[in-house]
Amino acid sequence: MNPFTPHTLHVSAPGKLMLLGEHAVVHGRPCLVTAVDSRLHLSITLNDPVGNRFSISAPDVGVEHVEGMVADAFAGGFALAPGTRFIESALAVFHQWFPREGSIHIETRSDFSSQLGLGSSSATVACTLFALGKLFGLRLEPLQLFWLGLQAISQVQKLGSGFDLAAAIYGGTLFFSNPSPKEREIIPLNVPDLPLVVAYSGIKADTPTYVGRVAERMANWPAVVARIFDAMERLVVMGRPALENAEWSTFGQLMDIQHGLLHGLGVDTPETARLVFAARQAGAYGAKLSGAGGGDCVIVLTANDSRAEVEAALKAAGGQIVQVAPNAPGVRLED
The missing domain is CATH 3.30.70.890 (GHMP kinase, C-terminal domain)
Structure with missing residues (x-):
C-alpha cells in the first residue's frame, strides 16, 4: 500500500472598504463596497484521508496551535480560542452540508491587521469555505459560497448583512442589496481605478x-x-x-x-x-x-x-x- 502524502492548498481573499451605505445595509438598504488588495492568506493541508480532526494556527490573532474533532467545531457556539471562531464556524457549516472524512490543518496570515476594520473575519470565512471546497473536489459557485459563509458568520456575531463577505468572495467593486433575510442582490460594477x-x-x-x-x-x-x-x-x-x-x-x-x-x-x-x-x-x-x-x-x-x-x-x-x-x-x- 502506498503511503499517504499530505496535500496542501493555498488560498487568499481580499479585505474591503465600504464606499456608501453603511448601517443602512443592515436594515434592508443597498450599499456600494470595494475589495482591497490587502489579503487574508490561508493554507489548508489534508494530513490524513481518514479521521475527522482539525488543527488551526493563526498567529496574527494570537493562536499558535489548537486542535479538536470536526464534530466539536464551534459546538454550542464555543470555539477553542477567540481567534478561531470564524474558522471553526465555517468548518462546522461546511461539514453540515458536505460531510467529508479527513483530518486537516489550517494556517492563516494576513497582509493587514484585524485592528483596521477591513473585513478580516469575512475574508477568513471566504477562504476557509473556498479552501475546503477545493480540497475535497467540490465545485462551489460564488453565490453558494456566499450563503454558506453568511450562515457561518451569523453563528458567530448574529448581526450583519453580508456585504463584506460578498466583497471577499466576488472581489472588485459591488452594488450589494439586502432587501430581506433570504434575498441578496450582488452586482459587480465596471469601475475605473478609484483614486x-x-x-x-x-x-x-x-x-x-x-x-x-x-x-x-x-x-x-x-x-x-x-x-x-x-x-x-x-x-x-x-x-x-x-x-x-x-x-x-x-x-x-x-x-x-x-x-x-x-x-x-x-x-x-x-x-x-x-x-x-x-x-x-x-x-x-x-x-x-x-x-x-x-x-x-x-x-x-x-x-x-x-x-x-x-x-x-x-x-x-x-x-x-x-x-x-x-x-x-x-x-x-x-x-
Missing part, C-alpha cells in the same frame, strides 16, 4: 457594538432613523452611475453627505471627524468614515495631483496612511 486614500484613525471599532447602537437609536426614533436610511439608499442609487462613469467630484460630495448622516446616527468620533475635515481642507473631492464607525478607517477620494497634500494633512491630523488599492480580485487559489 482613494485610506487612513486609520488609531481607534479600533467594535462593529457589533455600533450596529447595536444604531439599532437602539432606531428603536427610540424610528421615523427619523428610517428617513436617514432612506437618504443613504438614495446616495447609493446616485453614487452607482457616478462610480461607473468616474464622476469623482459628484461621488465625493455624496461621500460627504454620507458621513454627515453617519454622524447623525451617532457613530462618528472626534478622531474620524478630524481626519475627514483635514482631507476636505486639503482639497479632496470628499471624505467619510468607512464601516461601522467608532474608529477604524476613513476613506478619501482625491485627484492624483492632490494625493501627496491630502496624505500629509491626514498624517498631521493623527491618521496612519494605509497602503491599499481598490477593485481587488475575490477569493482565489494561490501558487
Whole structure:
C-alpha cells in the first residue's frame, strides 16, 4: 500500500472598504463596497484521508496551535480560542452540508491587521469555505459560497448583512442589496481605478457594538432613523452611475453627505471627524468614515495631483496612511 502524502492548498481573499451605505445595509438598504488588495492568506493541508480532526494556527490573532474533532467545531457556539471562531464556524457549516472524512490543518496570515476594520473575519470565512471546497473536489459557485459563509458568520456575531463577505468572495467593486433575510442582490460594477486614500484613525471599532447602537437609536426614533436610511439608499442609487462613469467630484460630495448622516446616527468620533475635515481642507473631492464607525478607517477620494497634500494633512491630523488599492480580485487559489 502506498503511503499517504499530505496535500496542501493555498488560498487568499481580499479585505474591503465600504464606499456608501453603511448601517443602512443592515436594515434592508443597498450599499456600494470595494475589495482591497490587502489579503487574508490561508493554507489548508489534508494530513490524513481518514479521521475527522482539525488543527488551526493563526498567529496574527494570537493562536499558535489548537486542535479538536470536526464534530466539536464551534459546538454550542464555543470555539477553542477567540481567534478561531470564524474558522471553526465555517468548518462546522461546511461539514453540515458536505460531510467529508479527513483530518486537516489550517494556517492563516494576513497582509493587514484585524485592528483596521477591513473585513478580516469575512475574508477568513471566504477562504476557509473556498479552501475546503477545493480540497475535497467540490465545485462551489460564488453565490453558494456566499450563503454558506453568511450562515457561518451569523453563528458567530448574529448581526450583519453580508456585504463584506460578498466583497471577499466576488472581489472588485459591488452594488450589494439586502432587501430581506433570504434575498441578496450582488452586482459587480465596471469601475475605473478609484483614486482613494485610506487612513486609520488609531481607534479600533467594535462593529457589533455600533450596529447595536444604531439599532437602539432606531428603536427610540424610528421615523427619523428610517428617513436617514432612506437618504443613504438614495446616495447609493446616485453614487452607482457616478462610480461607473468616474464622476469623482459628484461621488465625493455624496461621500460627504454620507458621513454627515453617519454622524447623525451617532457613530462618528472626534478622531474620524478630524481626519475627514483635514482631507476636505486639503482639497479632496470628499471624505467619510468607512464601516461601522467608532474608529477604524476613513476613506478619501482625491485627484492624483492632490494625493501627496491630502496624505500629509491626514498624517498631521493623527491618521496612519494605509497602503491599499481598490477593485481587488475575490477569493482565489494561490501558487
